[in-house]
Amino acid sequence: MKSSSLQKRLGLGLTLGMTLLWLGATVGAWLVVQHELNEAFDSALEETAQRILPLAALEISNREEPRDAQHIATLKMHKEYLTYLVRDANGEILMQSHDANPKIFNKRPSEGFSTTKKYRLYGASAMRGTLFIEIAEPLGHRREAAREALFALLLPLLALIPISLLGTWVFVRISLRSVLAYRRAVEARGVGDLSAINVAQLPAEIDPLADAVNHLLERLRKALEAERSFTANSAHELRTPLAATLAQIQRLRQEAPEGPLRVRAAKIENSLRDLARLSEKLMQLAKAEGGGLLPEAPQDLIPLLAHVVDEWNHSSGHRIELQLPTQASVYSAIDPDAFGILLRNVIENALKYGAADQPINVSLTNQALLRVTNGGPTVPESALQQLTDRFVRGNNQASGSGLGLAIAKTIVQGVGASMTLTSPAKGRADGFEVSIQFCSAEAPR
Numbered sequence: 519m520k521s522s523s524l525q526k527r528l529g530l531g532l533t534l535g536m537t538l539l540w541l542g543a544t545v546g547a548w549l550v551v552q553h554e555l556n557e558a559f560d561s562a563l564e565e566t567a568q569r570i571l572p573l574a575a576l577e578i579s580n581r582e583e584p585r586d587a588q589h590i591a592t593l594k595m596h597k598e599y600l601t602y603l604v605r606d607a608n609g610e611i612l613m614q615s616h617d618a619n620p621k622i623f624n625k626r627p628s629e630g631f632s633t634t635k636k637y638r639l640y641g642a643s644a645m646r647g648t649l650f651i652e653i654a655e656p657l658g659h660r661r662e663a664a665r666e667a668l669f670a671l672l673l674p675l676l677a678l679i680p681i682s683l684l685g686t687w688v689f690v691r692i693s694l695r696s697v698l699a700y701r702r703a704v705e706a707r708g709v710g711d712l713s714a715i716n717v718a719q720l721p722a723e724i725d726p727l728a729d730a731v732n733h734l735l736e737r738l739r740k741a742l743e744a745e746r747s748f749t750a751n752s753a754h755e756l757r758t759p760l761a762a763t764l765a766q767i768q769r770l771r772q773e774a775p776e777g778p779l780r781v782r783a784a785k786i787e788n789s790l791r792d793l794a795r796l797s798e799k800l801m802q803l804a805k806a807e808g809g810g811l812l813p814e815a816p817q818d819l820i821p822l823l824a825h826v827v828d829e830w831n832h833s834s835g836h837r838i839e840l841q842l843p844t845q846a847s848v849y850s851a852i853d854p855d856a857f858g859i860l861l862r863n864v865i866e867n868a869l870k871y872g873a874a875d876q877p878i879n880v881s882l883t884n885q886a887l888l889r890v891t892n893g894g895p896t897v898p899e900s901a902l903q904q905l906t907d908r909f910v911r912g913n914n915q916a917s918g919s920g921l922g923l924a925i926a927k928t929i930v931q932g933v934g935a936s937m938t939l940t941s942p943a944k945g946r947a948d949g950f951e952v953s954i955q956f957c958s959a960e961a962p963r
């Protein structure tokens with residue numbers, strides 16, 4: 519399952535929660551406001567009716583012909599907001615405001631509040647129920663007031679939603695900065711670096727996780743160290759008794775009379791030599807895995823290469839052709855001992871498995887690409903990839919332990935280089951080629 523972003527989840531969750539709460543609060547506030555508005559409007563309506571009624575009663579009783587309906591003239595024509603009718607108990611109109619439309623009022627005058635489709639009405643009576651005033655207020659006004667209150671409450675939400683989204687995003691991003699730093703610290707680790715990862719100010723929720731990772735690293739490091747030191751120690755401890763036994767058997771062989779005893783002693787001597795070689799390779803592997811492959815300053819590969827090739831040429835009858843780069847020096851970060859071990863294993867293979875009548879080509883380019891090529895039978899593609907595994911050997915008669923390329927691969931990985939095996943070698947129909955691309959480095963000052 520794809521992991522989801524905390525930032526996205528918190529942003530959406532908080533914003534959605536806030537919006538819902540805000541909407542709930544808005545509805546509550548709106549209901550209260552509406553109720554209060556109605557109360558205020560009603561009381562104003564009532565007040566107005568109560569004010570007009572005595573005046574109307576006075577005027578009507580002063581008339582000579584009280585039965586005549588009368589429109590109250592206005593000083594200036596205007597649109598009335600409140601309209602009123604003054605009627606007697608039978609519904610006969612005695613007085614009305616100039617804009618009043620009798621159709622909007624109840625057929626018979628009534629007291630108290632009532633609501634029609636478009637108006638809020640209030641009626642009051644005087645002179646013992648013979649004179650009624652009814653006053654009408656259009657509902658549109660109240661509705662508009664309620665609507666505007668609602669808008670005023672909802673409007674901030676439009677701004678709040680993006681602010682909340684952005685705010686959460688930024689806040690979570692800032693809070694998780696140390697977690698990102700932690701991730702970078704883990705990613706930046708070189709191969710074989712199992713030291714504790716320390717990042718300051720991790721959030722309290724993540725801190726235990728980092729501690730647990732450090733504990734795990736520590737246990738892993740101890741386990742690997744134990745394994746390596748066991749290998750290295752055993753190989754080292756074997757060295758002396760092996761050398762002593764080898765010397766003894768050599769003497770035994772020389773002293774033995776010509777015949778089967780001498781042949782047998784020679785066989786034992788060979789087995790002991792193989793054993794000594796194996797223990798040497800195990801020590802090399804332990805060293806390669808033990809880290810410390812990266813030196814403090816980059817090394818010039820040319821003299822190191824020339825030295826190892828020289829050494830082999832002495833012991834192998836000058837079969838190796840060395841091709842150096844045009845540059846005077848090629849720097850790369852690799853421990854000189856490790857470089858020597860790597861090179862010896864690869865050249866040893868070329869001498870051992872390459873066609874005896876063909877030279878071995880060793881070349882280094884300006885870009886720190888090292889190639890070791892030999893002739894001889896090709897190795898099938900399917901077998902090629904497994905050759906770098908430990909104790910894996912090809913199909914051949916020569917003796918060996920199958921550790922050489924595993925040692926080379928471990929060193930190459932430890933210094934961040936890359937190794938490719940090709941067969942047949944590039945540009946020819948047979949043979950085997952090992953190419954190693956080292957990381958070029960600046961010359962140290």
Ligand SMILES: Nc1ncnc2c1ncn2[C@@H]1O[C@H](COP(=O)(O)OP(=O)(O)OP(=O)(O)O)[C@@H](O)[C@H]1O
Pocket residue numbers: 799863867868869871872892894897905906910911912913914917918919920921922923924949950951
């Ligand atoms: N230059 C080469 N030409 C042809 N085959 C090779 C070459 N280098 C390695 N191989 C094949 O790869 C196999 C593994 O090589 P590797 O160096 O790991 O082990 P080894 O040489 O058999 O033993 P060791 O190096 O431990 O003494 C070899 O057995 C051989 O078959």
Ligand SMILES: [Mg+2]
Pocket residue numbers: 863866867918921922923
């Ligand atoms: Mg080998």
